[in-house]
Amino acid sequence: MFAVHLMAFYFTKLKEDQIKKVDRFLYHMRLSDETLLDIMARFQAEMQKGLGKDTNPTASVKMLPTFIRAIPDGSENGEFLSLDLGGSKFRVLKVQVSEEGKRNVQMESQFYPTPNEIIRGNGTELFEYVADCLADFMKTKELMEKKLPLGLTFSFPCKQTKLEEGVLLSWTKKFKARGVQGTDVVSSLTNAMRKHKDLDVDILALVNDTVGTMMTCAYDDPYCEVGVIIGTGTNACYMEDMSNIELVEGDEGRMCINTEWGAFGDDGALEDIRTEFDQELDLGSLNPGKQLFEKMISGLYVGELVRLILLKMAKAGLLFGGEKSSALHIKGKIETRHVAAMEKYKEGLANTREILTDLGLEPSEADCIAVQHVCTIVSFRSANLCAAALAAILTRLRENKKLVRLRTTVGMDGTLYKIHPQYPKRLHKVVRKLVPNCDVRFLLSESGSTKGAAMVTAVASRVQAQRKQIDKVLALFRLTREQLVGIRDKMRVELEYGLKRDTHPLATVKMLPTYVCGMPDGTEKGKFLALDLGGTNFRVLLVKIRSGRRSVRMYNKIFTIPLEIMQGTGEELFDHIVQCIADFLDYMGLKGAQLPLGFTFSFPCRQASIDKGTLIEWTKGFKATDCEGEDVVDMLREAIKRRNEFDLDIVAVVNDTVGTMMTCGYEDRNCEVGLIAGTGSNMCYMEEMRNIELVEGDEGKMCINTEWGGFGDNGCLDDIRTQYDKEVDEGSLNPGKQRYEKMTSGMYLGEIVRQILIDLTKQGLLFRGQISERLRTRGIFETKFLSQIESDRLALLQVRKILQQLGLDSTCEDSIVVKEVCGAVSRRAAELYGAGLAAIVEKRREDQGFEHLKITVGVDGTLYKLHPHFSRILQETVKELAPRCDVTFMLSEDGSGKGAALITAVAKRLQQARRQN
Ligand code: BG6
Ligand code: BG6
Numbered sequence: 001m002f003a004v005h006l007m008a009f010y011f012t013k014l015k016e017d018q019i020k021k022v023d024r025f026l027y028h029m030r031l032s033d034e035t036l037l038d039i040m041a042r043f044q045a046e047m048q049k050g051l052g053k054d055t056n057p058t059a060s061v062k063m064l065p066t067f068i069r070a071i072p073d074g075s076e077n078g079e080f081l082s083l084d085l086g087g088s089k090f091r092v093l094k095v096q097v098s099e100e101g102k103r104n105v106q107m108e109s110q111f112y113p114t115p116n117e118i119i120r121g122n123g124t125e126l127f128e129y130v131a132d133c134l135a136d137f138m139k140t141k142e143l144m145e146k147k148l149p150l151g152l153t154f155s156f157p158c159k160q161t162k163l164e165e166g167v168l169l170s171w172t173k174k175f176k177a178r179g180v181q182g183t184d185v186v187s188s189l190t191n192a193m194r195k196h197k198d199l200d201v202d203i204l205a206l207v208n209d210t211v212g213t214m215m216t217c218a219y220d221d222p223y224c225e226v227g228v229i230i231g232t233g234t235n236a237c238y239m240e241d242m243s244n245i246e247l248v249e250g251d252e253g254r255m256c257i258n259t260e261w262g263a264f265g266d267d268g269a270l271e272d273i274r275t276e277f278d279q280e281l282d283l284g285s286l287n288p289g290k291q292l293f294e295k296m297i298s299g300l301y302v303g304e305l306v307r308l309i310l311l312k313m314a315k316a317g318l319l320f321g322g323e324k325s326s327a328l329h330i331k332g333k334i335e336t337r338h339v340a341a342m343e344k345y346k347e348g349l350a351n352t353r354e355i356l357t358d359l360g361l362e363p364s365e366a367d368c369i370a371v372q373h374v375c376t377i378v379s380f381r382s383a384n385l386c387a388a389a390l391a392a393i394l395t396r397l398r399e400n401k402k403l404v405r406l407r408t409t410v411g412m413d414g415t416l417y418k419i420h421p422q423y424p425k426r427l428h429k430v431v432r433k434l435v436p437n438c439d440v441r442f443l444l445s446e447s448g449s450t451k452g453a454a455m456v457t458a459v460a461s462r463v464q465a466q467r468k469q470i471d472k473v474l475a476l477f478r479l480t481r482e483q484l485v486g487i488r489d490k491m492r493v494e495l496e497y498g499l500k501r502d503t504h505p506l507a508t509v510k511m512l513p514t515y516v517c518g519m520p521d522g523t524e525k526g527k528f529l530a531l532d533l534g535g536t537n538f539r540v541l542l543v544k545i546r547s548g549r550r551s552v553r554m555y556n557k558i559f560t561i562p563l564e565i566m567q568g569t570g571e572e573l574f575d576h577i578v579q580c581i582a583d584f585l586d587y588m589g590l591k592g593a594q595l596p597l598g599f600t601f602s603f604p605c606r607q608a609s610i611d612k613g614t615l616i617e618w619t620k621g622f623k624a625t626d627c628e629g630e631d632v633v634d635m636l637r638e639a640i641k642r643r644n645e646f647d648l649d650i651v652a653v654v655n656d657t658v659g660t661m662m663t664c665g666y667e668d669r670n671c672e673v674g675l676i677a678g679t680g681s682n683m684c685y686m687e688e689m690r691n692i693e694l695v696e697g698d699e700g701k702m703c704i705n706t707e708w709g710g711f712g713d714n715g716c717l718d719d720i721r722t723q724y725d726k727e728v729d730e731g732s733l734n735p736g737k738q739r740y741e742k743m744t745s746g747m748y749l750g751e752i753v754r755q756i757l758i759d760l761t762k763q764g765l766l767f768r769g770q771i772s773e774r775l776r777t778r779g780i781f782e783t784k785f786l787s788q789i790e791s792d793r794l795a796l797l798q799v800r801k802i803l804q805q806l807g808l809d810s811t812c813e814d815s816i817v818v819k820e821v822c823g824a825v826s827r828r829a830a831e832l833y834g835a836g837l838a839a840i841v842e843k844r845r846e847d848q849g850f851e852h853l854k855i856t857v858g859v860d861g862t863l864y865k866l867h868p869h870f871s872r873i874l875q876e877t878v879k880e881l882a883p884r885c886d887v888t889f890m891l892s893e894d895g896s897g898k899g900a901a902l903i904t905a906v907a908k909r910l911q912q913a914r915r916q917n
C-alpha cells in the first residue's frame with residue numbers, strides 16, 4: 001500500500017519536475033491572456049490596413065476580395081467538377097447538387113499524389129499534371145461526354161478581379177513551382193486542359209480553401225460567415241461589408257474576404273513573440289521571411305518546431321541524457337500526426353515512447369513526460385494564436401453589424417484541427433474567453449471545401465447563363481464594319497434619290513433646298529431678332545452683328561413650351577410663341593422696335609424661298625394640329641397680327657442644321673456641313689446647284705437640308721432594327737417615320753434603353769425581375785442621364801445614385817448592366833451617325849473630283865455635347881468609312897440662333913438690293 005503511494009508520489013513529482021523544466025525552457029512560447037488580447041488588437045489593425053485602398057499595398061495581411069457575395073441559399077443545383085489543390089491531399093471530384101429544396105449533395109472523388117518534383121518543378125508541368133488527373137478522373141467516371149462546369153479550390157493567396165480569375169501572389173506551404181507567381185492560374189489550367197482534345201471543361205470559379213469551407217458549412221448552417229483552416233497551412237475568410245472593401249467598387253451587401261492571415265507578422269509585427277525556434281524554422285523553409293504567423297501555427301510546421309526544441313534541449317543536456325539521435329537532426333522527422341499522437345489523453349505517453357524510439361532515441365520516463373509537454377506547449381500556442389486572430393474577425397463582424405452580442409458559426413477544416421485530440425477544445429475555449437460577447441458555433445466541414453466550391457460554381461454557372469442572355473441582347477446593337485459600309489452606301493443612294501426630280505417625291509431622305517446659297521462673308525451687320533424652336537430649349541434672341549470684325553453679341557432668353565401646347569392646336573402654339581417674343585422684347589426694353597427676324601424652325605419644311613417654309617410633317621415631340629402643309633412663316637405672321645401689339649419683319653426661316661453650319665461658317669470658311677445630334681438627328685450641307693434638280697439654275701451652290709432622320713422609312717434599315725427599335729417607334733408620336741432618327745437621337749436613345757431594360761427585367765436578369773412603375777414611364781432616360789451614366793469618371797456607386805434618382809432601385813450588378821446597355825445603344829447611334837456623315841463627305845469629295853477633301857462640319861446638339869463617348873466614336877467611324885476625307889469637327893458654341901441672324905442679315909441685304917433695282 002505504502003509502496004503504491006510512494007510510486008504515485010514519485011511519479012507526480014517526476015511529472016511536476018519535467019513540466020517545470022520544460023515550462024522554464026519554453027517560457028517564451030507560453031502566451032498570457034494579455035498578450036493574446038494584444039495580438040488580437042494588432043490583427044484588427046492589420047485587417048483594417050489590408051482593406052484600405054492606400055494602405056493595402058504595404059499591408060502584410062492581404063485581405064483579398066473573393067467576389068463571392070452571398071452564402072448558398074439552397075437554390076443551387078446541377079452537376080459540377082471540382083479540383084481541390086493545395087492542402088495535404090489533391091482531389092478531383094464530381095459533385096451533384098440536388099434539385100430544389102432538398103439540400104442534398106452527392107460526391108464522388110479520387111485522390112491523386114502530388115510528388116515534390118511536380119509541385120516544385122516547372123509551372124507548366126504542374127498544370128499539365130493537374131489536367132491529366134482531371135482527364136483520368138473523367139475517363140474513369142465516364143464523364144467525357146458531358147460539358148461540366150468546374151470549380152477550382154486553390155489554397156494559395158490569389159488576387160482576384162473576378163470569380164473566374166486569380167493571379168497567384170506567392171506560393172506558400174510545400175509548393176514552389178516555377179513561373180506561376182504573378183500569373184492567372186485559371187488560364188494556365190485552361191491552357192493545360194486544351195492539350196486534351198476530348199476535355200471540354202469550363203472553369204467558372206476559383207476559390208480559396210477557407211472560402212470553400214465556409215460555403216460548405218453555410219450550406220447546412222446559414223449562420224456560417226467565417227471559414228478557418230488549420231491544416232498544412234492556416235488561414236481564414238469571412239463576410240465583410242462591401243462598404244468597407246475599398247478595393248472593390250460598390251457598397252451594397254457583403255463580400256467574402258480571404259484574409260491570408262498566415263502572412264501576419266511578415267512586416268515584423270510579431271517579432272516580440274517569435275522565438276529562436278521560429279526563426280530557425282523559418283530559415284530552413286521554402287519561403288524564408290514569409291508566412292510567419294502560419295509558421296507558428298499550422299500542421300506543416302508544428303512537428304518541426306517540436307523537433308527543433310527537442311534537439312536544442314538534448315544539446316543542453318535537458319533530454320535523453322544529452323544524447324541526440326541522427327534522426328532527430330533530420331528536417332521533417334516529426335510531423336503533425338506525431339504531435340497529435342503524443343498528446344493523446346490515455347495512450348499519449350506510450351505513443352511518445354514509441355515515436356522517440358523510432359527516432360533512434362532511448363527515452364526515459366522523464367524524457368517522455370517532458371517531450372509530451374513540449375508538444376502541448378507548441379500546439380497550445382498554435383491554438384492560442386489562431387484564437388486571437390479569429391477573435392479579431394468575430395469582433396469585426398459584431399461591430400459591422402452593430403450588435404451587442406453576435407451569434408455566428410465558424411466553418412472549420414484542416415488536419416491539425418481534425419486529428420489533434422485537444423486542439424478544437426482549446427481553440428474554442430480561448431476564443432470564447434477572448435470574445436465573451438459572441439456566441440460561436442464551430443462547425444467541422446466533414447466533406448472538405450469542395451462542396452462549397454460546387455455551390456459557388458453553381459451560382460457562377462447561373463450567372464454565366466444570365467450573362468449569355470444579356471450579351472445576346474447587346475449583340476443586336478453591335479454593327480460590323482461591313483454593315484456600316486452598307487449603311488453608308490445606302491445613305492448615299494438615298495441622297496441621290498432625294499436630289500433627282502423623278503425620284504424626289506418618293507425619297508425618304510427629303511433633301512430640301514434651303515435657298516441659302518453662300519456663307520457669311522463678314523460684311524453682315526445690324527440688329528436682328530432670332531427664334532430657335534425645336535431643340536431642347538425654345539429661345540428668343542437678340543443678335544447684334546458688327547461688320548468687319550466678325551463680332552457678334554447675343555442676348556437670349558429661354559422659354560418653356562408646355563407639352564399641351566406642343567401637342568395642342570397650331571394657333572395655340574404660335575400664339576404662345578408670340579407671347580414669348582412679346583415678353584422678350586419687354587425684357588430687353590425693345591417694345592415697338594421693328595426688327596428683322598430669323599426663325600430657326602427645326603422641322604422639315606419645303607421652301608420656295610428663304611422666307612417661306614411649308615411644314616411637311618412634325619417630328620420629335622411636336623404634334624400641334626393644323627400646321628402640317630401650312631407655311632410656318634404665315635402662321636407666325638398671323639399670330640403677330642392677332643396679338644396686334646408689334647410688327648416684325650420675318651426675313652428667313654432656317655433649319656437648325658443650317659443655322660449651325662452658318663454659325664460655324666462665320667468662323668471657318670471650310671464649314672460646309674451642319675450636323676445636329678440632339679433631341680433630333682439631321683444634317684445639311686452645301687450642294688452643287690447643278691445636282692439639285694428641283695431648283696432652277698446650275699451656278700454655284702445651295703445648302704440642302706437632308707432631313708436624314710427619315711432614312712430607313714422605306715425599310716432599307718430593317719436588317720439592323722431590333723425589336724426594341726420597333727417598340728420605341730410604335731410608342732412614338734409618328735410611328736413608322738424617322739426611323740434613322742429614332743436609332744440615333746437623344747429623344748429616343750433613352751427610350752431604347754428603357755425598352756431593353758424592361759425586356760431584361762422580364763427575363764429576370766435585372767431589378768430582381770420586378771418592373772417598377774418608373775421603368776414603365778416614358779422618357780425617364782433623358783440624354784443628360786445617359787451621358788452621366790456612361791461617364792468613365794463615375795464610380796459604380798454614382799451610377800447607382802443616378803438610377804436611384806430616376807426612381808430605379810438597383811443593385812451594383814444591375815448598375816453595371818444598365819451602363820452596358822446605355823453604352824451599346826449610344827455606340828450604335830454614334831456609328832450610324834458616322835456612316836451617314838461618311839456618305840456625305842465622300843459625295844462632296846467625288847462631286848468636286850478631289851483626291852482628298854478637307855472639310856469642316858459644324859456640330860450642335862446635347863447628345864454630341866454632353867455624351868462622354870459619342871463624339872469620339874462618331875469621328876472614328878467617319879475616319880474609317882471615309883478615309884480620303886479630312887474632316888474637322890467644330891462645335892457650335894453659340895447655337896443656331898447666331899447663324900439664323902447671319903442668314904437674315906444676308907437675306908436682308910439681298911432684299912434691299914432687289915428693292916433698289
Ligand atoms: C480539406 C479541404 O478538407 O482541408 C482542402 O478540402 C483544404 O481544400 C484542406 O485545403 C486543408 O487541410 P490540410 O490539412 O489538408 O492542409
Ligand atoms: C441648339 C440650337 O444649340 O441645339 C438649336 O440652337 C438646335 O437650334 C439644338 O435645335 C439641337 O440640340 P438639342 O439637343 O437641343 O435638340
Ligand code: GLC
Nearest residue numbers: 155156157172229233235262
Ligand atoms: C496557406 C495559403 C492559404 C490557405 C492556407 C490553408 O496559408 O496561403 O491560401 O488558405 O494555407 O490551406
Ligand code: GLC
Nearest residue numbers: 602603604619680681682709
Ligand atoms: C428633326 C427635324 C429636323 C431637325 C432635327 C434636329 O429631325 O426633322 O428638321 O434638324 O430634328 O433638331
